[in-house]
Amino acid sequence: MTAAIAALTPAPFWILMTLVAWRAALHLQQLARGHMLVNPIVLSIMAIIGLIMVSGQTYADYARATYPITVWIGPATVSLAIPIHTHLALIRRAWLPIAAALVVGSSVAIASGWGIARMLGASPGLLLSILPKSVTAPVAMVLGEQMGGSAALAMTAVLIAGITGSMLAPLLPAMTRCTDSRATGFAAGLGAHNFGIAKALAIDDRAGAFAILGMACNALMTAQILLLVSIMMAR
Amino acid sequence: MDDHEPARPSGAPTNLVGTGSDVVTGLCLLFGAQWAGDALARLFGLPIPGTIVGIGLALVLVGFPMGRSLPIAARPLLHNLPLFLVPIGASLINQAEILRHEGFVLLLAVIGSTVLTMAATHVTFAVTMRWIEGQRR
Numbered sequence: 001m002t003a004a005i006a007a008l009t010p011a012p013f014w015i016l017m018t019l020v021a022w023r024a025a026l027h028l029q030q031l032a033r034g035h036m037l038v039n040p041i042v043l044s045i046m047a048i049i050g051l052i053m054v055s056g057q058t059y060a061d062y063a064r065a066t067y068p069i070t071v072w073i074g075p076a077t078v079s080l081a082i083p084i085h086t087h088l089a090l091i092r093r094a095w096l097p098i099a100a101a102l103v104v105g106s107s108v109a110i111a112s113g114w115g116i117a118r119m120l121g122a123s124p125g126l127l128l129s130i131l132p133k134s135v136t137a138p139v140a141m142v143l144g145e146q147m148g149g150s151a152a153l154a155m156t157a158v159l160i161a162g163i164t165g166s167m168l169a170p171l172l173p174a175m176t177r178c179t180d181s182r183a184t185g186f187a188a189g190l191g192a193h194n195f196g197i198a199k200a201l202a203i204d205d206r207a208g209a210f211a212i213l214g215m216a217c218n219a220l221m222t223a224q225i226l227l228l229v230s231i232m233m234a235r
Numbered sequence: 236m237d238d239h240e241p242a243r244p245s246g247a248p249t250n251l252v253g254t255g256s257d258v259v260t261g262l263c264l265l266f267g268a269q270w271a272g273d274a275l276a277r278l279f280g281l282p283i284p285g286t287i288v289g290i291g292l293a294l295v296l297v298g299f300p301m302g303r304s305l306p307i308a309a310r311p312l313l314h315n316l317p318l319f320l321v322p323i324g325a326s327l328i329n330q331a332e333i334l335r336h337e338g339f340v341l342l343l344a345v346i347g348s349t350v351l352t353m354a355a356t357h358v359t360f361a362v363t364m365r366w367i368e369g370q371r372r
Contacts, residue, residue, distance in 0.1 A: 022318045041317040045324040052328060059328050066322040072312065073319045075265035077286045078272070079309035081293035097363035105356035112351045117344035126337050133345050134352055137323060139284040153341075155323065156330045160345040168353055176354055178361035186360050191353035198317050214356070219284055227282060 006055040014065035021047040034202070041195060042163055073138065080197070080212040087209035094182060098213065101183075105190040105214075106221040109134040110229075129153035131229075132222055133161040136193040139219045143226055158193065165192020169199040181207040189214030260301065261308025268292040 006013050025040035025047070032038035052062050063070075084091065091098070113130050122130075129149030132140040137158050144154025169188040173179045181203055188196030189211030200211030272289025275281065281288065296302040327334075334341070 018318070018321050022315070022321060041320065041324065044318075044321050045327065048321060048325045049328045052325065059326060062325060063322055069319055070322050073323075074269040074286065074289070075262065075308075076312040076316050076319050078265050078268045078289040078293045079305075079312045081268075081290045081297065082306050082309045082313065084290070085294055085297045094364065096367055097360045100363045101356045101360035104359040105352055108355040109348060109352040113344055113348035116347045117340060120340045120343060122337060122340045122344065126333070126341060130341065130344055130348075134349065136286070137320065138286060142284070152326065152330060153333060155326060156334070157341060157345050159324055159327060160342060161349045164346045164349040165353060168350060172353060172357050176357045176361065178357065178365075180361050180364060183357050183360040183364065187353040187357035190356045191349050194316055194320060196353075201313070216287055216290055219287055223282060223284065 006057055006061075010057070010061060010065040011068070014062050015069060017051055018044070018048060018066055018069055021051075037167070039163065039166055041166065041198070045159075077136070077138075077194075080216070083201075083205065083209040084212055084216075087206060090182075090206065091209065091213060094210075097183070098186065098210075098217070101186055102190070102214075102217045102221055105187070106134075106218055106225060109191065109218070110222065110225055125149055126153060130157040131226060133157035134191050134193065135219050135222045136215055139223065140193075143223060147226060147230060162192050162195030166195040166199045168192070169196055170203070182210045185210035186214040189216075190218045193218075254307065257304040257307045259308075261304035261306070264296055264302065264305050265293065265308055265312075268296060 021044040022040065025043035028043060029035075029038050029040045048062070052059060110131055113133055114127065117127050117130055126149070128147040129144045130153070131147055131149070132143035132154060135143065135158070137155060140154050140158045141151040144157075145151045165188060169184060169192065172184050172187060176183075184203060185200040185207030188200045188207070190196075191214075192199075193215045197208060197211040197215060201208035269286065269289040272287070272292055273285035276283060276285035276288050293305065297305050
């Protein structure tokens with residue numbers, strides 16, 4: 001049944017299913033009162049993967065049908081300028097912590113990813129693909145490929161980092177014993193890009209603005225560090 | 236960010252027609268900033284991702300009178316940002332082969348590194364913040 005309907009008019013069907021999955025996941029999160037294990041992003045991705053498998057269509061069919069949704073990543077990312085603009089004065093006052101946390105965070109992200117993967121005996125393809133895992137998806141895919149890894153694997157790593165980060169973000173203040181929501185926001189955005197931002201926006205507006213800044217800064221910083229690393233490797 | 240009502244510049248009359256065209260103006264600016272950012276980054280071979288240039292351009296645009304429409308278009312997009320990532324996220328389905336062989340390594344490395352990254356960032360930020368706030372006093 002589902003298969004026949006999906007094949008008949010793929011675009012409206014898959015767009016509808018994606019919207020329904022997202023709406024239902026948001027509802028579940030509300031029911032669970034925002035429990036960290038009820039993650040709307042993870043839930044809707046799982047639901048869609050299940051549906052694709054049941055429908056007998058391929059991921060390529062689904063991706064083609066839902067391209068009109070994917071297109072909005074661009075303007076939605078650019079929209080992140082708005083909360084930054086709102087909190088510009090606050091950000092200016094915190095330029096030193098931002099710079100310090102950026103240098104430490106970006107370096108730890110790349111070095112620890114490389115170190116742990118290498119310790120566990122990862123293949124070179126995997127090793128290079130996970131280096132940009134903390135960076136926002138569209139940028140990480142380009143970086144992963146540039147480094148000699150694969151865009152799809154980089155994307156997978158980005159997703160896992162995002163899911164981890166969105167679960168970790170609410171626990172950070174207790175873990176590190178500091179309750180500054182600016183620090184939590186910046187760490188969430190730097191380590192878990194869009195997923196971290198979504199969580200930070202749920203904490204408060206200020207955390208959201210710092211999360212966006214964290215994501216934007218880290219995209220720049222990681223691109224620079226990886227560029228340097230690849231130049232050094234080429235020698 | 237919590238209310239879904241479009242933010243009007245203070246004192247401006249609220250009418251539905253105005254709001255509708257404001258949304259379109261805002262969307263033009265958002266897509267325009269994204270497109271121009273991408274084009275600039277490619278044209279000049281900038282080592283900065285195009286989307287980041289786009290954020291910078293939007294940051295400049297908000298300052299202009301026309302830019303008042305930006306928050307109106309941006310708000311619903313920001314509220315549902317993760318929705319737009321669902322189709323790409325579902326591409327996990329195609330990684331089954333690699334995940335079967337090296338999935339455990341990938342999972343462990345990425346989770347471990349993300350925890351370290353966020354903890355280190357959080358602590359560095361908080362400690363530096365405390366230090367400069369102590370200096371100001």
